[in-house]
Amino acid sequence: MNVERKIVNFTLVYIVGIIVGFNNLYLACTLIFCGICLSLGMVKIHKNYLKVIFILLPLILGIVIVNLHNIVDESLAPWEGENVEVTGKIKPKILSNNRYIIELEKINKTKLKNKPLVLIQFKKDCPEYFSWNDKVKLKGKLNGLKVATNPGQFSEKDYWSKQKVYQKIYVLEKGEVLKQGTGFFAYTFKFREKVAKKIVDLFPEKQSGIILGIILGDKSNLDEHYYDLFQKLGIVHIFAVSGLHVGYILGAYLLLSKVCKISPTFNLFFAIILLFFYSLITGLSPSVIRASLMSILVLLGTNLLKYKDFYTIIASSALVILIFNPLALFTISFQLSFITVWGLVYFSQITREIFVRFPSKIREILSISLAAQIASLPIVVYYFNLISFVAPLVNVLIVGIVSVLVPLLLATILISFGSTLVVSPLIFFCNVLLDGIMLFSDLIMKIFSSGYTFFPSPPLIGIILYYFILILIRERKTIYPYIPKKIRIITSIILVVILLLLTIPINQEIRMTFLDVGQGDSCVIQTNQNKKIVIDGGPDTTTLFNYLKHIGTNKVDLVVLSHPDSDHINGLFKVLESIKVSTLLVPPDAYNNEALQELKNIAKKKETKIIEGKQGMKLTVGGQIILKIIAPHPNNLSALDVNNASIVFIFTYGKQDILFTGDVENKGIEKFVNQLDEVEVIKVPHHGSKSSDSAELYDNTNPSMAIISAGRSNQYNHPHQDIVKKLKKRKIETFRTDKNGAIILKVKKDRLKPTTTLVN
Known part of the structure; x- marks a missing residue:
């Protein structure tokens, strides 16, 4: 077993344990029992205790941790459907549309020992503004979270239960702040609010809506026309805070540090501080946390450990996240983040062959964009039922503009706290770039009005088969010499037949x-x-x-x-x-x-x-x-x-x-x-x-x-x-x-x- 890849193997087995433990507790117990028996047999035969532990430990950990994490808090069940008065603290998670997460301390004057998390919702015409750690008193109706009542519909219950939230309070009247939040989190949130206000003040309405999405991850003010348009073009991810934005900011910082000749040790320290601060002002967005963690591991590995195995780095960041919250495995953002990053590296070898006749720099840009699209395609189709044929091309152009726009916007906003006059040229340049993005998007959609198609969610076997075929293509030079020609032909025919069976409609009703x-x-x-x-x-x-x-x-x-x-x-x-x-x-x-x-x-x-x-x-x-x-x-x-x-x-x-x-x-x-x-x-x-x-x-x-x-x-x-x-x-x-x-x-x-x- 390759020493450098032990963490990868450990993480993969741990993920298997999570999947088994989450879906079937009886099967999980059976696997643990069989695993123990098998391990005891291996120990007796081979005397290799460490190898046995390495195989069994992550599987058991995954099963146990996911079941411990998946225990539903029913402490608020007696009050469901009733009007209640609650007291609690606002938690450090940024939501939009007048929503917050609150850690309850009291309900109807009854103290709560376990302090459950609850989603609170204000009326649209009655917004409230709270800061992290504010202690508040609210009156409202406590209900369970909504389930999906139509096929393919978003389930509020499934989404929030993965974050240990099981109830929702519809606030009936204005809340009361009993004590304002203090500490680092509270001040960071207040700074975030100042940044949001500054964006609205500096830029026109449409542009400010896009900037709020790009910088803070707040899509609530994004123009509906452009949100729909960005989805069809396959670039909506650019206008919601994600790992891509972490890359922009970190890249701009590393370029600046290189110019300023900052020592590697201080460079690493300041980079970590920058990523930590950006995670906070984006409301601890899971995608930003994942990207920041991955970036920090890369910096640590390359600067201190002189070690930079890509697969170990992404496996390590996934493992850290899944230990703290194993249910994150089943979220869209987790799946898209890691599959896209993996695909950027793994499939770029295939996509480079497609653009072999292009100049080297253009080939690299196009191959990376296409590799990301290929890797994420089944996940995007499964959750969003949309395939954009123009996405690879549009991503190349828009990502290039946004890579300049993100650090420029941050610099503009930060400088504007000192003087608005100084940043006037920067504001103008930002508006030009934003107008360019909107005009270009409208133009592309007019030219390629049918550049997208809706597609039904593929079955799990179809997704597995898709990645299996891509991996076979990627590894063909390695594995083909070991497979007889007849077996290769039979396997190809079987795969083609399976794909045809999956696409041919067999509905007789x-x-x-x-x-x-x-x-x-x-x-x-x-x-x-x-x-x-x-x-x-x-x-x-x-x-x-x-x-x-x-x-x-x-x-x-x-x-x-x-x-x-x-x-x-x-x-x-x-x-x-x-x-x-x-x-x-x-x-x-x-x-x-x-x-x-x-x-x-x-x-x-x-x-x-x-x-x-x-x-x-x-x-x-x-x-x-x-x-x-x-x-x-x-x-x-x-x-x-x-x-x-x-x-x-x-x-x-x-x-x-x-x-x-x-x-x-x-x-x-x-x-x-x-x-x-x-x-x-x-x-x-x-x-x-x-x-x-x-x-x-x-x-x-x-x-x-x-x-x-x-x-x-x-x-x-x-x-x-x-x-x-x-x-x-x-x-x-x-x-x-x-x-x-x-x-x-x-x-x-x-x-x-x-x-x-x-x-x-």
Whole structure:
């Protein structure tokens, strides 16, 4: 075993222990038992105690530490769902959107021995500004953290539980500072606030939003247009504090120290102080801590130990982080940081061969950028469902500008505390660079409007296979001589077949996902021919769009708007703006509705076909699916309001009929109810409102299943209890988004299979 790589091997086995211990405690115990037995056998045979300990120790450590760290603090459980008064200290973690982490000392005058961490959230229109270590008193409602209620959705609970936070307090009134924080952390936070204020004062709004992201990691003020644009271009990481920024700052400092001829010992000392201070003003960002730790290890190894094995350095920094918090292994930032850094070095040998005809300096820049993109691609796709084809090129250009911009901005801000006049030329130059970044980004997106694609999250086996193939390519000169030609050919064929099987759609059923959009409606249908149908968009702009991204949607074949109320139409605007839509089906606009007109205008701009749905119309999707419109009839529109003029249609596939009803009420139902025959599933009208309680509707349709889309604890008390009781009395199996989360209905020609995101 290579002496220099013992830490690498130790770290890898420790990571295996974390993964096993986190996912399956019984398997972990079995492995420990088998490992002990195996180790005892090896000791008896080989008498090599150190080797046995080296193999077994990291595995057991990983299993034990992750399970100790994963113990849920339930001390606040008795107060969940109640209004509480709490006292505690603000912790040194910077959050945005009026949020803080507080270490609780008291709740309703009850002292807490273990001092649990809690996320506190203020109203958007009532911001509070606290400093680290401030002792505060707050009144609010204590709740558990939100779980993901839709496939692929962000889970607040999963994210914060990895940081030992299990509850959230929604602050009901202004907080009270009992004692202002003192000490180094508190003063650092106050300095950070001064820096933020200085940025806002010195630069225009759009530019200051970008600078706050670049320098402090605060993306809350980043212009929405440019945030979306940077994501599509694959450069959003530049505008959030990360290891890249640590590299910029450290590089600028080392260049300055070289000019000033600072001795290596003092150089190391000042570099550590600089990185420590930068970590503090960025709010102890995990990515900055990781990069700073890695940089310090590099400096220590090269300056004091005269040792610079790259893999040992990144393994050492990963090990330190995972010992203190083993759950960091499962965070996006940890995975991206280490895989990208590893890929920069490991895969650059492959990428250099691609740019072999380029001049040496350009080849090096392009190969490093491409190596980072190749290494991080599966992780980016898995979490963000987006592939940017222009990212390698754009990163090269933008990273070059930002490498100058970051130290320049820091110098400008620090000097401005002494004199604003002196820094005027620097401010001008910074604005020129920032304007250049924005103009260049807009230009690239106009030229390469289709320079990105949405992609579904790949399976774990696909990710493993991706890295396996890349490693084979990277190590081909080393391993190929030892593998017979026939084995190489067979292995290549097997890998190609597996990749094809992973990409060929094998879905023989239709998948309907009734999304949990709160108090509203939205449904996405994926057909067995990979067609996409969207029915309503819900009240917000993100839930539907994020789900479509999650399943890798680049084209929607049909969008159906039942009626233009905000809880049905709002989510469709972003879909039409960002994804190609072939056809838009809308109700007849007898009311000159502004939102509907706006949606139609977007559709016309995007060259989407617009159809007004009327009774008797039939639409065919993929040759096997028929949408038969039951209502509204054009002659009835003058007597109906917007809800009762909803498009009502029957979705038919084989023997399965599913009735979609929009927000139609009894007045509208009576106009078409006599035309209805039996269906298998009914989407309950108007979120289960009492105004849609039509006995004749259920008599005629006689459904075996009902789906209700409603928000939790909504102000309308939907669904009405009379509706729920009558559905139960009729023995209709009922699913509700407020109780079950997203409802997934798998439809085959002869049967239905419902599943839910939440299990009650």
